[in-house]
Amino acid sequence: MSPVSFFKCLADDTRLHCVLLLQHKGELCVCDLVDAIGESQPKVSRHLAQLRECGILLTRREGQWMYYRLNPQLPAWAAAVIGQAAEGNSVYLKPALVRLGKSESQASCCD
Amino acid sequence: MSPVSFFKCLADDTRLHCVLLLQHKGELCVCDLVDAIGESQPKVSRHLAQLRECGILLTRREGQWMYYRLNPQLPAWAAAVIGQAAEGNSVYLKPALVRLGKSESQASCCD
DNA sequence: TGTGTATATATGTTTTTTCGTATATGGTGG
DNA sequence: CCACCATATACGAAAAAACATATATACACA
Numbered sequence: 001m002s003p004v005s006f007f008k009c010l011a012d013d014t015r016l017h018c019v020l021l022l023q024h025k026g027e028l029c030v031c032d033l034v035d036a037i038g039e040s041q042p043k044v045s046r047h048l049a050q051l052r053e054c055g056i057l058l059t060r061r062e063g064q065w066m067y068y069r070l071n072p073q074l075p076a077w078a079a080a081v082i083g084q085a086a087e088g089n090s091v092y093l094k095p096a097l098v099r100l101g102k103s104e105s106q107a108s109c110c111d
Numbered sequence: 112m113s114p115v116s117f118f119k120c121l122a123d124d125t126r127l128h129c130v131l132l133l134q135h136k137g138e139l140c141v142c143d144l145v146d147a148i149g150e151s152q153p154k155v156s157r158h159l160a161q162l163r164e165c166g167i168l169l170t171r172r173e174g175q176w177m178y179y180r181l182n183p184q185l186p187a188w189a190a191a192v193i194g195q196a197a198e199g200n201s202v203y204l205k206p207a208l209v210r211l212g213k214s215e216s217q218a219s220c221c222d
Numbered sequence: 223t224g225t226g227t228a229t230a231t232a233t234g235t236t237t238t239t240t241c242g243t244a245t246a247t248g249g250t251g252g
Numbered sequence: 253c254c255a256c257c258a259t260a261t262a263c264g265a266a267a268a269a270a271c272a273t274a275t276a277t278a279c280a281c282a
Binding site for chain 1 (some may be wrong): 122192203
């Protein structure tokens with residue numbers, strides 16, 4: 001993966017939220033991400049597909065639900081970039097994390 | 112600077128080359144960058160202006176020449192991202208570094 | 223002041239990206 | 253098989269980014 005296409009993947013609000021939330025939470029299903037980010041399901045799904053196609057995310061199906069996670073085989077520099085971005089932008093990420101916490105404390109979309 | 116706009120700045124070949132070359136060399140004038148990257152002067156100049164406007168680069172004028180460098184006051188996470196990107200992509204950067212070395216060994220554009 | 227060099231910007235066009243909406247796919251349970 | 257849910261994709265429209273080319277600015281030096 002070229003560095004430019006990697007950075008292109010992070011250069012969108014929806015995609016960056018997905019990546020940073022997954023870096024934080026380990027694994028999430030699409031409905032969790034839709035709730036946390038507050039965008040339409042097709043929009044989130046399209047961006048997730050893009051992140052998977054370029055190798056940043058992996059998926060696992062469980063029944064009706066599709067779980068996304070960071071690809072553990074990312075080049076070290078790319079994983080480090082994601083880690084730094086997550087560390088340095090907790091303020092940017094916080095609202096989505098709060099929404100994620102709320103939907104987890106209640107009956108979640110994927111229980 | 113929002114993380115998304117920061118990553119947008121790195122999500123272009125010309126801009127990423129500029130940033131990584133400057134990370135490597137400390138300070139370069141526009142003509143050095145034009146030679147190293149092999150793109151037209153207006154194109155490089157436009158991208159440099161964009162990097163300066165978003166706070167990633169600073170400039171210093173010396174006579175006819177304009178020298179660019181990384182902004183030392185970048186947020187720590189952003190500086191770390193640039194560092195990681197430079198470390199992990201020496202292959203991507205190498206051709207430009209070679210061209211830079213050649214033009215430096217000869218009479219340079221800005222001597 | 224006038225010429226030459228380095229760099230910046232303006233303009234119109236083309237390409238790329240993103241989007242909303244509609245629809246398709248794939249699995250679950252009746 | 254059917255109705256339902258979660259997710260994915262297709263498609264045309266709209267918005268954003270990048271481009272080539274021409275021109276402007278700023279400085280140096282005669």
